[in-house]
Every structure is written in C-alpha cells, then in structure tokens.
Amino acid sequence: MTNLPDPVFYPPFLITRASHVRLTSRDIKASRDFYTSLLGMIVSDETADACYLRAAEEAGHHSLVLQQCAPDAEPECTAIGMRVLTEAELDKAAVWLLGRNLPVEWVELPHQGRTLRTRDAVGVPVELCATMDVVDRRFGDLNAPAAYAKRLDHYQLFTPDALGHTEFYAKLGFRIADAMFVGDDLEGTFLWRKGNTHDLVLFSGTGPKLHHFAYTVSEPAQVLRACDKAGDLGLGHTIERGPGRHPLDGALYVYFRDPDGHRVELFDGHYQTIDAELDPHVVQVKDNPQPWGLPGQRSWYFEASPFQGAPQTDPAIARTAPTLEDYLDRVNAEKGI
Ligand SMILES: [Fe+2]
Incomplete structure (x- = not known):
C-alpha cells in the first residue's frame, strides 16, 4: 500500500483554516438569490459585478465571493482561500513558495488584508491572507429568513495526483484524518489544519x-429543513445528493448545485482531531459504503468546477464509482426489467 506522508507539526508557515472561495457566475443576481434565500447567507457587500457573502456565524467579511463572468463563459473557481495566523506568516510563505519555483503574487483585494496569490503543486489557485474586515456575527438573528449555513468548513478537490498533492499539503502542516484506498492505490485523503477532520x-x-x-x-434538523426550504422555493431540483450519512465521520449531509453548477454542501459537523498521537484512519473504499440511502448520481462523482487557468490532467488510474445509474441498471437487470 502507498506510504502516506508523515505529519509535520512545525510547518514552514502557519495556515490556520479554509477561509473563502471565489467563483465566477453567469448570472450573479440568480446566484446571489440562491445563496441568500436557500442557505440564508448574508450579503456583506456587493458591486455591479461582485457579491461578497458570509454565513451566519462568521465574523470575517466573506467566505464566498461571486464574480460576474460572460453569459456564455464556463463558470470557474478562481481561487480557494486559506487563512494564515498573522501577516508574518505571509512573508514566510513567499520565501517557501519561491524556493520551490511556485508563483508569488501580492494582490490588493477589497475587505482583505495583504494577500498572497499562488498555485499549489498541482496548479490550484490558492489565496493566502491573515485578516479580513470584521463584521457582525448573525447567528442570534431570529429574523433571518433561513440561516442554515453557519460557517465555511472545507473544500473538496479532484486531483490527478492524489499522493503528490497530499504530500505537498502535508509539508505545510496539513494532517491526514482519513485516507481511502482502492487496493494499494490512494483514492483520497481528508486533510486538516483547524482541528476537525478536514479543511x-x-x-x-x-x-x-x-x-x-x-x-x-x-x-442535523437543519439539513432536512434546508431541503424543505429548497422545495418551498421551487429549488428542489438543485438537490443533487442526499440527504445522507457520510460513512467516515458520521455527518448528515446534502449537496446542492447552484445556478452555475457549482456544488455546495451543508452538513452537521465533524469530530475533533488535534491530538499528536492520532494516526490517519486508513480504509478501503469497498469496505466503507454509506450506511443507508441510494448511491450518488453519476454527476456527483464526475462533475466539478474547473479552476481558472489550470489545465486538466487525467489521473494515472481512471476513477470508477458506484453510481446511482449503475446501481439501478444492476437492480433492474436482476429483476428482468
Ligand atoms: Fe464535504
């Protein structure tokens, strides 16, 4: 079986958590309405071509930035954002990244402190900042229409090099909570910085x-309540998968596709991982089906938002997945339907 990287307890600079994501939208008003009416997100600021949103618990100015693109353009993710502990960590990050011939660009962005843009070892655009404008937390606002989303927790990526990509983030102090294998081949890793199972x-x-x-x-009830809200708004079709129960962390989840096809998950939380003696929890994919419910649609397993300016590469071993479509074909064949 592939060797997983060892934990790095004292990384070259301190990333603290997943922070904010930047997405392009063909219809920024439709997307804004989706995130505010269904997920209860709050508009922190908006301009003619951008909308800055946060969730109910968040004191940082934004965790989601929508940027208008051309109506016929393919919606993209322009960056995933990570927080570092202090501004000094940004300078350490610049030295480390330049030492590995990775790009370093200092950018001025609204409502953020000094910000460093780079690309990781696989070409993912990553934005590092230490501070944002501080705004009111709204979790106690009983007049909020539907404050389901509380705070941004994590990103999930497709990568053509699961091991190499994991090794890159392990060097930066990301620890592995769970690792999934197919035979000897690494299928996926769940990496964390903030102390729960994944950022x-x-x-x-x-x-x-x-x-x-x-x-x-x-x-947990808010996952189901969000589904009801989707139905009430005529957005039931935007539920792509779930509600269901994740096998590894026991979280109740639901996945929506926004008007541009970007996928957003609501889930009810993770367990704690901080302690130094904890090794990665290693499992085989076949031994960890979801506890109940139907498999995910093919779209959930194979569709995703491209990263701006990042060429696509296939992994060395083509991915297979237990899709809903294959499951129904098999069941129908067994029944002679
Ligand atoms: Fe997730």
Missing part, C-alpha cells in the same frame, strides 16, 4: 477541479 479533501479524478465547498449547520 481540504483531495480525491483522485480528472483535475484539478473544485468538487464542492461546504458549510456547517448547527444541528
């Missing part, structure tokens, strides 16, 4: 692409 999930697939970004809710 970043890397799964083998044509990429790099953004599979989804995820917000926590405060209690």
